[in-house]
Structure formats: structure tokens, C-alpha cells
Amino acid sequence: MTKPRTAIITGAASGIGRAAVAEAIAAGWKVAALDLGLPTAPEGASAENFVALSCDVSKAEACAKAVADAAARLGSIDTLLHFAAVHSTETWDALDADIFNRTLAVNVTGSFLMAQAAAHWMKDHGGGAIVLTGSGSISVSGLGGHGRGGPAYVSSKAAIIGLTRALARSLAPFAIRVNAISPGATDTAMTAEYSPEARANVGSRTLAGRMGEPEEIARAAMFLASDDASYITGEILNANGGGSFG
Numbered sequence: 001m002t003k004p005r006t007a008i009i010t011g012a013a014s015g016i017g018r019a020a021v022a023e024a025i026a027a028g029w030k031v032a033a034l035d036l037g038l039p040t041a042p043e044g045a046s047a048e049n050f051v052a053l054s055c056d057v058s059k060a061e062a063c064a065k066a067v068a069d070a071a072a073r074l075g076s077i078d079t080l081l082h083f084a085a086v087h088s089t090e091t092w093d094a095l096d097a098d099i100f101n102r103t104l105a106v107n108v109t110g111s112f113l114m115a116q117a118a119a120h121w122m123k124d125h126g127g128g129a130i131v132l133t134g135s136g137s138i139s140v141s142g143l144g145g146h147g148r149g150g151p152a153y154v155s156s157k158a159a160i161i162g163l164t165r166a167l168a169r170s171l172a173p174f175a176i177r178v179n180a181i182s183p184g185a186t187d188t189a190m191t192a193e194y195s196p197e198a199r200a201n202v203g204s205r206t207l208a209g210r211m212g213e214p215e216e217i218a219r220a221a222m223f224l225a226s227d228d229a230s231y232i233t234g235e236i237l238n239a240n241g242g243g244s245f246g
């Protein structure tokens with residue numbers, strides 16, 4: 001049986017991040033839940049196993065402070081589950097440089113800065129596991145509009161593949177594993193604007209015949225961080241209900 005982790009979970013106020021916090025607490029993990037606003041505590045949380053912190057992941061100083069505060073409050077950090085991201089639904093002709101750059105700043109630079117800050121702690125404290133978040137949209141090439149990710153969002157998530165592999169190689173000497181979870185369409189706030197027809201179409205492209213639930217993605221990410229995945233690093237795990245076959 002894999003041992004409980006002591007984790008930072010970003011994007012913890014909603015969606016997959018919020019589900020991951022609840023799943024982790026239920027599994028006996030200690031959790032520092034990060035978001036721009038303070039995430040709420042799930043059932044089973046206490047002062048011993050849960051702390052809520054505010055953090056803008058696009059700022060290096062904020063990431064470093066969040067890791068230091070989390071480690072001080074929980075006693076250690078051996079895991080980062082990084083779900084924090086912003087959505088961009090602008091189509092190619094509506095997209096401008098400011099929106100594009102902001103999307104990259106949060107989704108790509110933010111992933112790096114949070115991983116960097118966590119790795120600085122982990123390398124001096126026995127190593128750990130980092131899980132970043134990509135997206136199945138990089139395979140279906142989202143056009144944007146009606147809640148769907150457009151070129152800025154898809155580009156930002158494609159960059160996570162390269163970042164994951166580069167960090168896996170860079171951090172391996174410090175006993176830090178780095179992987180990414182790549183969710184298919186999942187029932188979160190990001191897909192709330194989908195029309196019934198769009199939701200049905202997304203589901204029909206999967207072997208499972210439906211969209212994913214946040215808890216399903218969260219548990220897959222937790223597996224990548226666990227001791228059961230001790231021989232896995234530099235990988236991108238598709239959690240998409242067989243959407244790769246669509």
C-alpha cells in the first residue's frame with residue numbers, strides 16, 4: 001500500500017483541484033490547498049492535515065512563499081499536484097497578444113514556477129513527486145468559442161509536455177519524479193458553457209461514452225504521485241475515457 005503524501009494542490013478552489021483536495025484528505029494525505037482565493041476545507045479536514053493558502057502561480061515570489069508556508073504548516077512537502085490554470089476560449093481572429101500572453105503566463109510559466117519552488121524544497125528534503133496538467137485539447141485542436149479552448153489555451157497545454165519531460169530529466173538526480181496528467185473533457189467550470197449537443201458530441205468521441213468527472217482525473221494524478229508509480233517519470237498520462245481512439 002502506498003503511504004500518504006504531504007502535498008501542495010493548486011487550483012484547489014474548484015474543478016479538478018478541489019476534487020483532488022477532497023480525495024487526498026480522504027486518503028489520509030496532508031494538503032496545502034492553493035488558489036487565488038482561499039479554498040474551502042473539505043470534509044475530514046483539520047488543522048493537522050489541511051491548510052488553505054492564496055497564491056498567484058504566475059509570480060515567482062508567491063510560489064516560493066506558498067511552498068515555504070505549506071512546509072512550515074504541514075511539516076514537509078513531498079508532492080505537488082498542479083492544476084491551476086486559466087481558460088481562453090477566444091478564436092484565432094478574436095485572440096490578441098495580451099490574452100495569449102496572460103494564458104501562457106499562468107498556464108506555462110505558472111507551472112514552471114510552482115514546480116521550481118517545490119523542487120527547491122524537495123531536493124533538500126529527500127525528493128518527491130510533481131504532477132503537472134496538460135489537456136486532451138492538444139490532440140483535437142480546439143477552435144475556441146462556446147466554452148471550448150482556443151489557440152491560446154491549446155498552445156499553453158501543449159507546452160506542458162515539453163516542460164514535463166525537461167523537468168523530469170533535470171530533477172531526476174534529486175530523486176524528484178515529474179509527470180503530467182492529460183484530462184479529456186471533464187465536467188468542470190471550464191466546460192460549463194458547453195451546449196447539450198456539444199457535451200453529447202464530446203462524450204460520443206470517447207470509448208466511455210461520456211465526459212470525465214473531476215474525481216476521476218484527481219485520482220489518476222494522485223496515482224502518478226504515489227509510491228505505486230515509483231518507476232514512472234517524464235510521462236504524460238491520458239485520462240480521457242479512451243478519447244484517443246475517437
